[in-house]
Amino acid sequence: MQRITIDPITRLEGHGKIEIFLDEQGNVANSYFQIPELRGFERFCVGRQVEEIPILTNRICGVCPEAHHMAGAKAVDAVYHVDPPRTAKMLRELLYSAFYVTDHTTHFYALAGPDFVMGPDAPVAERNILGVIHKVGLEIGGKVIQARKYGHTVVEMIGGRKVHPCTSIPGGLTKGINEEQRQQIEEMGRWAVDFALFSLKLFEDIVLKNSTYLDLILGDIYTHRTYYIGLVDENNKVNFYDGKVSVVDPEGNRIGKYAPNEYTEWIAEHVEPWTYLKFPYLKKVGWKGFVDGKDSGVYIATPLSRLNAADGMATPRAQEEYEKFYKTLGGKPVHQRLATHWARLIELLYAAERWVELATDPEITSDNFRTIPTEKPTEGVGIVEAPRGTLTHHYWTDERGIATRVNLIVGTTNNYAAIQMSTNKAARNLIKGGNVNEALLNMVEMAFRAYDPCFGCATHTLPGKMPLEVIIRDANGEPIRELKQNL
Amino acid sequence: MEKRLRTRIIGLGNPILGDDGVGWRVAEQIEKEIEAKQHLYPHLWIDIQKFSLGGLSLMEQMMDTDAVILIDAIQTGNQPIGSVYRLNIEELPNYSAGHTTSPHDTSLQNALEAGKLMGAQLPNLIWIIAIEAEKVYEFSEQLSLPVEQAIPQACQAVWEYLSQLEEKR
Numbered sequence: 001m002q003r004i005t006i007d008p009i010t011r012l013e014g015h016g017k018i019e020i021f022l023d024e025q026g027n028v029a030n031s032y033f034q035i036p037e038l039r040g041f042e043r044f045c046v047g048r049q050v051e052e053i054p055i056l057t058n059r060i061c062g063v064c065p066e067a068h069h070m071a072g073a074k075a076v077d078a079v080y081h082v083d084p085p086r087t088a089k090m091l092r093e094l095l096y097s098a099f100y101v102t103d104h105t106t107h108f109y110a111l112a113g114p115d116f117v118m119g120p121d122a123p124v125a126e127r128n129i130l131g132v133i134h135k136v137g138l139e140i141g142g143k144v145i146q147a148r149k150y151g152h153t154v155v156e157m158i159g160g161r162k163v164h165p166c167t168s169i170p171g172g173l174t175k176g177i178n179e180e181q182r183q184q185i186e187e188m189g190r191w192a193v194d195f196a197l198f199s200l201k202l203f204e205d206i207v208l209k210n211s212t213y214l215d216l217i218l219g220d221i222y223t224h225r226t227y228y229i230g231l232v233d234e235n236n237k238v239n240f241y242d243g244k245v246s247v248v249d250p251e252g253n254r255i256g257k258y259a260p261n262e263y264t265e266w267i268a269e270h271v272e273p274w275t276y277l278k279f280p281y282l283k284k285v286g287w288k289g290f291v292d293g294k295d296s297g298v299y300i301a302t303p304l305s306r307l308n309a310a311d312g313m314a315t316p317r318a319q320e321e322y323e324k325f326y327k328t329l330g331g332k333p334v335h336q337r338l339a340t341h342w343a344r345l346i347e348l349l350y351a352a353e354r355w356v357e358l359a360t361d362p363e364i365t366s367d368n369f370r371t372i373p374t375e376k377p378t379e380g381v382g383i384v385e386a387p388r389g390t391l392t393h394h395y396w397t398d399e400r401g402i403a404t405r406v407n408l409i410v411g412t413t414n415n416y417a418a419i420q421m422s423t424n425k426a427a428r429n430l431i432k433g434g435n436v437n438e439a440l441l442n443m444v445e446m447a448f449r450a451y452d453p454c455f456g457c458a459t460h461t462l463p464g465k466m467p468l469e470v471i472i473r474d475a476n477g478e479p480i481r482e483l484k485q486n487l
Numbered sequence: 488m489e490k491r492l493r494t495r496i497i498g499l500g501n502p503i504l505g506d507d508g509v510g511w512r513v514a515e516q517i518e519k520e521i522e523a524k525q526h527l528y529p530h531l532w533i534d535i536q537k538f539s540l541g542g543l544s545l546m547e548q549m550m551d552t553d554a555v556i557l558i559d560a561i562q563t564g565n566q567p568i569g570s571v572y573r574l575n576i577e578e579l580p581n582y583s584a585g586h587t588t589s590p591h592d593t594s595l596q597n598a599l600e601a602g603k604l605m606g607a608q609l610p611n612l613i614w615i616i617a618i619e620a621e622k623v624y625e626f627s628e629q630l631s632l633p634v635e636q637a638i639p640q641a642c643q644a645v646w647e648y649l650s651q652l653e654e655k656r
Contacts, residue, residue, distance in 0.1 A: 040626040040627065041626045059502065065539075129601050130600055133605070134604075141605040144605075145547075148544075148547065
């Protein structure tokens, strides 16, 4: 049996790799996608004041601290049984919408972009943000930087500091915004709407009008018929900050919606011997292995799943794009994973439109941004949609508000089983007769890139990324070829 | 008055992830000592920051400076835990031109190049002080002993870089 390993090489611990085993004929027998798990967070939190945890959790990850801060803030509200005033909820959602614009912009231009703008077969040295900028023009690069800058500015204005917000406390926020700040935020939001529309147009021109790419998106290699989940508002429209989690089956039928404090009735976790990370699945359906279909409890939580799990978008232009999305791709639900990149841009537009909506609400500058908690703290769950999946924080405390237990289900973890299935399927379809090359491996990687898996928590240590090494082993497990990037 | 060299010292890492927090600890030590030593660097405008960032976000925090000193944990496996390295940006492996398990961002080198292409004002000098780390997968505010003991040496490297910058002026 041949074995291909895509393995990190700067880390001492061998997590974060793809191993692809080939059979005697050089076809894929199986593959395993292992990702690193950071240990001991629960132990780290126990014994601390619970309101400290939203600040701590946003240190878990350098990529989406805002998501952890928001899920944590909502969990702490629940622990104290306090409902923040409307202004506080709007300010949090406004911060969160601006963050979404930043995050989705980065993913499309810096990460997904290279595959489509440069093409899956482009040399690795060109398949990055520099290649994209050279090809589409410096002006667009400038817009990306501008979008990020505006997002960061709003996060700092409402969140109190750069990058890692710290203003959410039980019952609301430590501060509000004044009219001058509101005007600035509105102006930046209007720019973000134009930028999102521009990005969708770019996607249409470069991807949808290219029949090769469209075929790639619609092809079977990247298709899985699974369950989909996503947070929705009371009208079943996509919402990133609040609501219930909608669950739809592979045929698009909603099987239910759960409130944050009901998540344990819906989500269970499966353990495999070859990885530390657990595989969440739908409890009501059951774990049937890494398989598609209505009988398998595997679900995904991504931009694509959020669109599939909802009845539409709550803002007008995003709703137009939502309708076009399903019309173009043949109805709901869409199972083709590469369509996630398009779904992400529709969410970018929604986030920008929502940013403007919230910034122009007459109550956004109100001084009523906190309800003082009066009840004894006990236990609480907070759920938000992180850009890369539903994020659940669950805290337990004693009567003094000291944390006694913490449980988190992070965005990427939801998708672990599906990522495993997608990389496996892509590998099986693409690697035949022992033929392995850079382009094929990139197409295997495209399978998991669509999910935007985030191991940002592990990316701080220099050189800042976990690279992959590819080792191809023969039928006896001996390495016959190694692929490494230029060091 | 003569324009001073905008010099940013950045402690990088995750302060609650064991040895990954060493960059922060070094930056905190520099913060404590800077007032007493400021007079040694009259031509430098020094500010000290602590971030848990990489790639594009880190590049953005380097904008509008003349020189940056980055302090971070590193895992090469080639030197004993607690070894202090002085590196240039060119000496860091550039992983984003290739396969990566963390497809969420780009490398710092590519981010800097992209920033320059897009007209951002970025520092001409980026120096890196890296400390060989042991435990970076487990949540803790504690550093392992050899990494803790490396803090004075890493601080010394910062002061020496600042002296070099002062002389360049």
